[in-house]
Amino acid sequence: MGQTQFVVLSVGTIAAKSREISFEYHFTYMAKTGSVKTAALFIKTSPKITQKWPAAAKVTEGGNVPGSKSFDQLAKLKTFKHTVKAAYKQGSEPDDTVFAVYEPMISITPPPGYTLQGTGGKLFMLAPRWDKATYVSRDDGAAAFSxxxxxxxxxxxxxPEKAVAGHIKKAYSTPASTKPANSAKKLPGQSASKPLNQLFRDTARRKKNRSQAIKVCEQYWGKKYSQNNKYQCDEFPFATTYQGAAQSQYEPAAPKNNFSAMPLVTADNRDAGILLGQFMTKNRIIDGKDDGFIVKIK
Structure with a gap:
């Protein structure tokens, strides 16, 4: 009898320091051919949180999701909004974290007497997260996408980070040429399967990462490598990650000497460190193996 088509776009946004996630749905490219009775062709959008951790955490929903509307009605409406928000003090410790799965569905009902090829399906899956990590914000926390x-x-x-970028590039491209010596060295942070994870709370482990890296700089460049603080010992993976220089001392299964250290000009090293800190805060990278990031050199 004919055909209809439509494209649904969903744009998820989070305002700075907000716990509310807003999804704006756009019905676009709506067209028909033949004699399809589009006034009686109904389309229903059902956006919802399908899973939560902890399961008892409550998520409030808002917006103006229209429910079931005809093809013609949606062509006029075009846009609507759905919001989701989890209050603080109901997540997992230590960061009051709530993880969730957001999975909207489209269901299509044909006009009476018509048959339909395809009756809808799941649009996509996103993973919202709410936390109150005080080291990335000093307020009631915020939402983020996982x-x-x-x-x-x-x-x-x-x-400003050129020197550190060059160090990381070398560590990734020719790891065996970096110090400490390890012919089997393969550094993490290059792929989703082996990301880097922020280490914040365990200050002793962070200090141990630094001291292990400094030992390498002293071993290969001498105890006076800093030349009165003209140079700093730069390490990769970063000392502020679980994959830092001392990882094998805390995680027996981790490979030994699987890091790179070398002296770099102090100002260059500090500039790169400032960028790293800003990146952690802006992206709400939380402590632990439940969150992670990768590094790219351009």
Missing amino acids: YLSTLTYSSKTGA
């Missing part, structure tokens, strides 16, 4: 963030460092001339 996707793998990418820290991008530039190796171009003039970039």
